[in-house]
Amino acid sequence: MLTKEDTHKELFTMGHTGCSGCAQSMAVKLILEVLGKNTIATTATGCLEVFSTRYPESSWRIPWIHSLFENSAAVASGIEAALKITGRKNGTTVLAQGGDGGTADIGLQALSGMFERGHDVLYVCYDNGAYMNTGYQRSGLTPFDAYTTTSPSGKQSFGNSRPKKYMPQIAMAHRIPYTAVASAGYPVDLQKKIKKAASITGPKYVQIDVPCTPGWKYEPRYSVKIARLAVQTGLYPLFEAEYDKIISVKKISKKVPVEEYLKLQGRFKHLFKDEAGRMEIEKIQKIADENIVKFGLL
Amino acid sequence: MDFDFKIGIIALPGAALANKTGSFANEVPVFKQKTCTGCNLCIYYCPEGVVYGDKKTKIYNFDADYCKGCGICAEECPVDDIEMVLVEK
Ligand SMILES: Cc1ncc(C[n+]2csc(CCOP(=O)(O)OP(=O)(O)O)c2C)c(N)n1
Ligand code: SF4
Ligand code: SF4
Numbered sequence: 158m159l160t161k162e163d164t165h166k167e168l169f170t171m172g173h174t175g176c177s178g179c180a181q182s183m184a185v186k187l188i189l190e191v192l193g194k195n196t197i198a199t200t201a202t203g204c205l206e207v208f209s210t211r212y213p214e215s216s217w218r219i220p221w222i223h224s225l226f227e228n229s230a231a232v233a234s235g236i237e238a239a240l241k242i243t244g245r246k247n248g249t250t251v252l253a254q255g256g257d258g259g260t261a262d263i264g265l266q267a268l269s270g271m272f273e274r275g276h277d278v279l280y281v282c283y284d285n286g287a288y289m290n291t292g293y294q295r296s297g298l299t300p301f302d303a304y305t306t307t308s309p310s311g312k313q314s315f316g317n318s319r320p321k322k323y324m325p326q327i328a329m330a331h332r333i334p335y336t337a338v339a340s341a342g343y344p345v346d347l348q349k350k351i352k353k354a355a356s357i358t359g360p361k362y363v364q365i366d367v368p369c370t371p372g373w374k375y376e377p378r379y380s381v382k383i384a385r386l387a388v389q390t391g392l393y394p395l396f397e398a399e400y401d402k403i404i405s406v407k408k409i410s411k412k413v414p415v416e417e418y419l420k421l422q423g424r425f426k427h428l429f430k431d432e433a434g435r436m437e438i439e440k441i442q443k444i445a446d447e448n449i450v451k452f453g454l455l
Numbered sequence: 456m457d458f459d460f461k462i463g464i465i466a467l468p469g470a471a472l473a474n475k476t477g478s479f480a481n482e483v484p485v486f487k488q489k490t491c492t493g494c495n496l497c498i499y500y501c502p503e504g505v506v507y508g509d510k511k512t513k514i515y516n517f518d519a520d521y522c523k524g525c526g527i528c529a530e531e532c533p534v535d536d537i538e539m540v541l542v543e544k
């Protein structure tokens with residue numbers, strides 16, 4: 158039985174200013190439930206950092222530090238090294254967090270260094286597919302053809318013209334002991350992966366698909382549904398890897414056409430206007446189909 | 456020189472509870488308690504963590520002080536036992 162008083166004791170507390178329906182805040186809550194009190198966290202600049210620490214308030218009930226936009230992994234490396242050298246590691250999980258921009262773009266160098274040096278840090282990337290905190294600019298993890306304020310759709314363009322970066326594979330290429338891709342649409346799977354990551358010594362990378370209501374332009378009630386559709390279409394394959402080998406994938410029971418996913422989101426609405434848009438949807442279907450084959454999702 | 460460091464850059468753990476985000480909500484859930492199976496999914500999926508209740512009695516409720524009215528609990532309830540209603544302010 159969970160009482161109202163219990164809910165006020167969560168390690169990541171309510172009272173933060175994330176948007177109504179923010180899947181990123183849901184993921185953080187689920188992660189801290191698994192990691193527990195003996196955790197020290199860093200957070201790169203971005204939505205999570207801003208909405209969870211509106212001074213003099215904080216949603217964190219664990220030691221927490223705001224790094225810069227680019228160096229969450231470097232700050233976490235320092236914390237881990239200091240705990241080790243002073244003999245105070247004692248099973249503490251060092252959790253480094255960043256958005257997709259803070260991870261795959263500006264923070265990539267710091268993250269690569271953390272992997273290379275072999276720090277015992279769990280790095281979590283909250284992937285909402287753009288720089289949301291500053292007004293929905295394109296990142297390296299923005300999906301193909303999505304509208305963002307720096308990849309607008311119009312007469313000359315269907316939105317983001319570049320493919321989404323294979324960030325988990327970049328982590329795997331460092332041959333770290335554990336890499337996983339999870340989704341706010343599958344909370345049990347997400348918590349299982351975080352638990353496993355925390356049990357492994359060394360650098361770990363977990364990337365989570367976290368829909369964003371104003372950035373993706375949909376009604377808040379669909380956050381979980383959209384996250385699930387991303388998986389069921391094959392557009393966001395969930396898997397686990399040890400070193401550079403994939404060891405498990407989340408199978409999809411029945412392939413869902415990408416339209417089902419795209420049509421719920423305003424960031425893709427320009428694809429539903431005419432024949433040219435329909436051809437673009439076919440390209441997105443091809444991305445999903447290729448994922449299904451590559452990862453053996455069906 | 457004497458300094459008073461009481462005002463620092465540290466915020467107390469969980470101090471965000473002072474911020475009643477219930478003011479965000481245009482709609483709030485009603486737990487109809489008719490078809491509920493006690494699956495706990497509403498607790499799992501609420502992004503704010505404001506749903507509480509009991510699997511055994513199948514009685515669930517939410518904290519109106521913090522609920523942002525997103526409607527995810529209602530959307531995800533597999534047996535349609537949660538309904539969103541307009542808040543009157
Ligand atoms: C060096 C530097 N450049 C730019 C910024 C401005 N900035 C703050 S947050 C942010 C975007 C964050 O995007 P992302 O990492 O994807 O996180 P999200 O807000 O989407 O969760 C930017 C550009 C900054 N704080 N520091
Ligand atoms: S802009 Fe998006 S990521 Fe940021 S708080 Fe709102 S829903 Fe969450
Ligand atoms: S409407 Fe949203 S914030 Fe309110 S109880 Fe339901 S899931 Fe939680």
Ligand SMILES: [Mg+2]
Pocket residue numbers: 256257258283284285286287288289
């Ligand atoms: Mg982002």
